[in-house]
Amino acid sequence: MAASYLLDSNTIIAGIKAEPRALLNRLAGLASSRLFISSLVLAELQLGAEKSSQPAKVHRVVQVFIEGMEVLPFDAGDAMAYAKIRAALERKGQVIGPLDTLIAAQARARDLVMVTDNVREFRRVPGLVVENWLR
Known part of the structure; x- marks a missing residue:
């Protein structure tokens, strides 16, 4: 069975910025039914939009980018x-950020591969499969 993926906010932001090209090629090669985002990641993205100089525009860009993802x-x-x-x-004395822990838990509980540029933190989570599509 093919893997399904939970995208972290840094991966989505890179995709919106269209950098690196390899990320866009990777995303384009996958069915949207295999790409997921956490409601927690969506909250991070919406916060970023609200803090921007053009909140309405950034909200629209985010919505267009995640269209088709559950x-x-x-x-x-x-x-x-x-x-x-x-x-x-x-x-183990290896605590990671609270939001990252929640997102990692969601990926692990649902057998999703965590796609993030923050590999160092997420790799501390036992049993979590982590990939970085930005490097």
Whole structure:
């Protein structure tokens, strides 16, 4: 079975900026049914739009870029995965950012490959498959 992917905000922002070209080629080669974003990532993107000098324009650009991708709400299964991951990272003294932990939990709970430029943080999460399409 082909892998499905959860895109982090930095990957989506790079895609919107059309850099690097390899990222756009990779995205174009995948069916949108295999590309997902977390509602938490959407919140990050919307915050970025609100803080920009042209919020309405940036919101439209984001919506166009993610069109066809399913936005995954954070659910009870994701919450349980978060609790287990956070506890494991705390025991090892390798805690990552709270939002990154929530997003990683969602990817792991749903067997999605985490696509991010923030590989160093996400690779600390046990059992999470991480790919960087920007390098």
